[in-house]
Amino acid sequence: xxxxYTKKEHIEKDKKLVQxxxxxxxKLAYDMKLNQxxxxxxxxxxxxxxxxxxxxxxxxxxxxxxxxxxxxxxLILLNHYGKNKDYVINIGECGQNALDxxxxxxxxxxxxxxxxxxxxxxxxxxxxxxxxxTNKELTLVEFFSxxxx
Amino acid sequence: xxxxxxxxxxxLDLCENITMIIGDSGVGKSxxxxxxxxxxxxxxxxxxxxxxxxxxxxxDKQSFIDKIKTHKNSLIVIDNADTILDLNIRKFIGFDTQRxxxxxxxxxxxxxxxxxxDNIAELVRNDKTKEFKLNYLxxxxxxx
Numbered sequence: 001x002x003x004x005y006t007k008k009e010h011i012e013k014d015k016k017l018v019q020x021x022x023x024x025x026x027k028l029a030y031d032m033k034l035n036q037x038x039x040x041x042x043x044x045x046x047x048x049x050x051x052x053x054x055x056x057x058x059x060x061x062x063x064x065x066x067x068x069x070x071x072x073x074x075l076i077l078l079n080h081y082g083k084n085k086d087y088v089i090n091i092g093e094c095g096q097n098a099l100d101x102x103x104x105x106x107x108x109x110x111x112x113x114x115x116x117x118x119x120x121x122x123x124x125x126x127x128x129x130x131x132x133x134t135n136k137e138l139t140l141v142e143f144f145s146x147x148x149x
Numbered sequence: 150x151x152x153x154x155x156x157x158x159x160x161l162d163l164c165e166n167i168t169m170i171i172g173d174s175g176v177g178k179s180x181x182x183x184x185x186x187x188x189x190x191x192x193x194x195x196x197x198x199x200x201x202x203x204x205x206x207x208x209d210k211q212s213f214i215d216k217i218k219t220h221k222n223s224l225i226v227i228d229n230a231d232t233i234l235d236l237n238i239r240k241f242i243g244f245d246t247q248r249x250x251x252x253x254x255x256x257x258x259x260x261x262x263x264x265x266x267d268n269i270a271e272l273v274r275n276d277k278t279k280e281f282k283l284n285y286l287x288x289x290x291x292x293x
Contacts, residue, residue, distance in 0.1 A: 019232060020200040046175035059276050060155045060180065070229065071174020092231040092258070095174035114231065114258040 002102075003088075003109045003128045004143065010132050011088050017111060018077060018089045025073035026066045028080075029054065034065075038076045045072040045098055071098025082108030092116075103140060117144045154184050157274070159281035165268035167242065167252045169230075169259055170283065172272035177281060178255045181272070182228040185253070189226075196220050199228035214238050222249035230256030 005011050008019075018024045034042075039050040046069050048056040054065050068076075070093040081087045088109040091102055099118040102110065103125070123141040150161040159181065172178055182199060189195035198213070206213055214237055217225065227234065234242070234254075239261035242252055254262065259269065270283035 020204065020229070021232075022200050022229065023204060045173075048175075059274075060157075067180075069175040069179065090232060093174075093229060095172060095176070095257075098174040114260065116257055 001107060001126060001128050001137075002105060003085075003130055005088060005109070005111045005130050006113060007131075008111065008113070010130055011111070015086055015088050015109065018081070018087055019111075021073050021077060021090055021093060022070050025068075025077055028077075029064075029066050032065075032076075032080070034076070035079070037079050041072055041075040041079070041101065042068065044101070045069060045075065048072075069095070069098070071095045074098060075101050078102065078105060078108050078110075085109060115144070152184060154180060154281070157279045157281055159184075160283075161253075162283055163251055163253070164270075164285060166246060166250070167254060167262055167264060167268050168283075169254045169256060169262065169264045169269045170272050171257050171269060176272050176274050178272055179228055181281065182226060182255060185224075185226045194223045195226065196223055197226045197228075198233065200233055203233045214241060217241065220248070220250055224251050224253065226253045226255075228255045230254045231258045234258075236261065 008017065011017055034050060042048040042050055042056060046058060048058045048068065050056050050065070051062065055062055056065055074089060074091055074094050075098055077089055081089065082105060088111050090111045091099065092111070092113055094102060094116070096119045099116060100120050103118050103121045121140050123139060125140045126137055127140060127143055129136045129138055129143060152159045152161060170178060182197065185195060186197040189197050203213055206216060213233070217238065218241070234256070243261045243263045266287040267285070270285045273282050273284055275282070
């Protein structure tokens with residue numbers, strides 16, 4: 001289940017917040033083994049084809065994967081670290097297209113500090129909303145309406 | 150400002166003191182930020198901030214808000230805004246109307262920036278006409 005934090009202060013002390021996604025991704029990218037889902041995200045979100053060895057072909061030409069959009073970097077980090085419950089990944093920089101993909105995931109911890117609703121989502125999908133002292137299971141439609149904050 | 154960014158043209162048409170640029174991931178927001186940052190190299194009136202810059206400021210024990218307060222008659226460009234702008238900086242920018250600054254903010258959260266449909270624009274990229282365009286929300290969201 002996706003666990004959603006809406007405030008940094010609610011994140012448990014033993015968890016590591018990946019707040020600056022660009023910087024974290026760029027640090028890890030040089031030694032990252034991209035898989036099929038990563039390259040699918042690159043194609044879907046950035047229209048980029050992965051060429052191997054950290055390079056990709058985009059509409060602007062050939063460049064390094066460190067130039068991917070932040071939304072795409074979020075998805076790749078979630079793909080690699082999302083199932084590790086020690087990490088909480090900030091999705092605040094995701095555009096609507098990346099956000100749609102985030103809420104298709106089955107299991108990850110995310111920080112969403114302001115309300116940014118995906119364009120398409122499974123309204124009945126359940127998420128766990130974490131607050132300072134309480135946890136609440138909500139459907140996505142409840143979360144994006146009355147459950148927010 | 151009309152710019153050529155690789156093989157794309159971009160008309161930077163700023164309406165208000167603050168222009169918040171939104172758009173899908175991958176459309177080219179950070180590319181435009183990088184273009185403006187490159188222009189700031191020999192233009193002392195353009196100041197650019199993103200997550201990397203903020204990280205450098207922190208290492209140098211400098212405060213982001215103190216840095217921003219030094220700018221006058223400048224174009225201040227902020228990428229990763231939803232992550233790097235805290236409440237104090239948002240309030241400062243929101244009330245910064247007397248110093249001649251213009252802000253371009255790449256983000257989606259308009260809290261305390263007093264942004265309305267007049268100064269929120271969606272960045273759209275047309276790969277056929279090789280063009281970036283800002284579609285202001287008050288004009289309705291059009292495709293290119």
